[in-house]
Amino acid sequence: MKTPLILITNDDGYQAAGIQALTCAVSTFAEVYVVAPDGARSGTAASISSTQPVSFHEVKPLPNGYPASIKLFACTGTPVDCIKLAWEQIVPRRPDLILSGINHGDNASISVHYSGTMGAVLEGCMKGIPSIGVSLWMQRGQRYEDIPVCEDTLSALTALCQRVATEGLPQDICLNINIPPSHAFRGWQVCRQSRGLWASEWADATNPHGQRAFWLTGTFTDLEPEATDTDFSALRAGYCSIVPITIDMTAYAAMNDINSLIS
């Protein structure tokens, strides 16, 4: 069988521990190109660089956390820019799989909309390439290194990636995987996106000259705490959640309601 080609990015930057762990895991069976931001791009969603040019360079020698077999490129743009640039300027052929992560922090529930990690996954999916985002559920202030994804889970993830690289995913569908903090792999749960709400989103950041400014922060509430079929219910039970995500945002079930609105 031909060795699959995997393109990896993230939104924490190529020096993050999570992307290095993911790269090590899948480079055991694949040829890997990492094309990732040159620094933090958290919360950049599917944003693209429209007001300034983007550039990239190959990072040599490789930082310690990367296996010697891979190629690594650092990019000045967003995670979506990384996929677009890699696709047209860097990878030698069509990737069999695009991975994004492992993000330092979950991207469950509505956080999927803000996530640069998942932005890159949507981009891969829009290009027709099987694409998976992987994120680690952590408490605020925790570092990835405090409770890294365990070997057990990395093995299960690697097996899943190998299968998707071979078999693909349904058209216009990508995966949003979230991993609970754990020392063992309890299993996967395919689930839906939980309804959620961010509130209390601004902290004072008044500057030394007295000018008011605000830091984005916030507390998240799972609006379906009793549900047993959502990403957060899976995570709370210690399972790794897999939400199949569609790039078609049409609310088909609402068509009639909206038609009556215009009649």
Added chain:
Amino acid sequence: MKTPLILITNDDGYQAAGIQALTCAVSTFAEVYVVAPDGARSGTAASISSTQPVSFHEVKPLPNGYPASIKLFACTGTPVDCIKLAWEQIVPRRPDLILSGINHGDNASISVHYSGTMGAVLEGCMKGIPSIGVSLWMQRGQRYEDIPVCEDTLSALTALCQRVATEGLPQDICLNINIPPSHAFRGWQVCRQSRGLWASEWADATNPHGQRAFWLTGTFTDLEPEATDTDFSALRAGYCSIVPITIDMTAYAAMNDINSLIS
């Protein structure tokens, strides 16, 4: 009946012609707060400012294109930041409606994912507020002023906004409206998001020192040119398209496929 409160933002900045036209139209029946970026934020999707504080100020006197009855605030952040800041720091009560636009350029098909205009709409929807994005289909290089949204269409749009401000929208559903260039209003079409593909996305931007860099550009292909139920088919026929958009990105139809992937 109580006068409804409408919060308006965009991703072209508060000085853009499109947001001023939209504000003039709906201020005929509503109390309006405009909280918009202080400059261009095209392509920022649902991104949030996570690495720097955000600030805002009231713009007084109002620029010429705005009606005297409104309040206008300029914000240093993204369109999503504008909604979050307005919600907690600016508007006097819960808005009855959030509007974003009129964007200079369409946000049909998969462009919904990159759009800062639609990012703000998703944010409003996540907060449980009826939210509508409005965009004008233009050719690249055209200015809004070349073929502004006609009075006819603005009237129809105003009537729709008035109805949504009163009746609301289904839970977790917002609207993505695109307007064709036209001198008359032909009608609404409720439709689905067309499948599409962006390609040839990078133009050379090598700098005077010989360092390679790239400008994002691209050509868009509608992958369903024969369809009669998509946003682009509506636009091509001269109709204003309305795609109901869900913030739940779960691909319910793919659940079984993904379950068999992990078994």
